[in-house]
Amino acid sequence: MRAEGAVDLLIPAGALPGLTVPALAVTDGTADPEWVDTPCAGPYIYSREATLRLPYDAATAAVVRRRLRHDRRVRLLWFPLSTAPPLAASVLMVTTDGHHLLRLLLVLAAAGVSLWMSRRSERLTVTQQPERVGRLGVHLPAVAAPAAREWLARNPAVRVVTERPVWRRYSPPVYRWSAAACAATGLGVWWAGLRGDEFSLLTVAAFVALLAGAVVLAVKSLPPGTVRFDDPA
Structure with missing residues (x-):
């Protein structure tokens, strides 16, 4: 929940070691909060996460603690369970011609686990979830x-931002050339499949993956905010 008048803060990477956190709940500004060591969300499940000790109100602190337990279960159990069936289906697809029903069931099982993980994570995500933004x-x-x-008074380096900053590891030309390379490779795979005797499912999967990669890289080459999937208002 976002309180009236709430603002977004950006804590520069260099300010993290000496950060001074006031004893006011970040959720509603009340005193006597509950402190929780909160990992900063990152792009990968197994990425190394910075941790901030943040003050929350009691109800939000309970949700954050449940989210921490859920994340541990995801890393240890649910994510491996969601990736093993597609890998098994891929092995069956490459090594055998049959087992179509088994492959379908494996993919559906993985999709079900992934959907459950996603919805569970959404329910346990609080508004004041810190997120690592690259080197920013x-x-x-x-x-x-x-x-x-x-x-802001205790940490001069911290500043107010109007939206989540966007960090790019590489310059736009690198993303543009990479997108072009993915697109060209995808077309080559498609052309090779058309010329071959058999247009396999593996060829289709490779083409779709390369095409998706080209689109993602092309979007990354654009200035931040050019493509939005939410309401800017």
């Missing part, structure tokens, strides 16, 4: 106004 630092959204004022 940590984005902390929806900090209550009283708490935000204390953050």
Whole structure:
């Protein structure tokens, strides 16, 4: 939940070691909060995460703790269970001609586990979830106004941002050339499949993967904010 007047904060990476966090709940600005060591969300499940000790109100702190337990289960159990069936289906597809029903069941089972993980994670995600933004630092959204004022007063390097910053590892030309290479390779795979005696499912999968990669890289080559999937208002 986002309190009225709440703001988003960007904590630069260089300011993290000496960060001073005021004892006001980031959710509503109340005193006497509950402190939780909160990992910063990252792009990968097994990525090394920075941790911030953040003050929350009691109800939100309970949700954050449940999310931490859920994330541990995902890493240890649910994510391996969601990836093993597609790998087994791929092995069956390459090594045998049959087992079509088994392959379908394996893929459906993996999709079901992935969907459950996604919905469970969404239910346990609080608005004030810190997120690592590449080398820019940590984005902390929806900090209550009283708490935000204390953050800014105690940490001069912290600043208010209007939206989540976007960080790109490489320059736009690198992404453009990479997108072109993926697209050209995908067309080559498609052409090779058309010329061959058999247009296999593996060829289709490779073409779709390369095409998707080309689209993603092309989007990354654009200025941040050019393509949006949410309401900018």
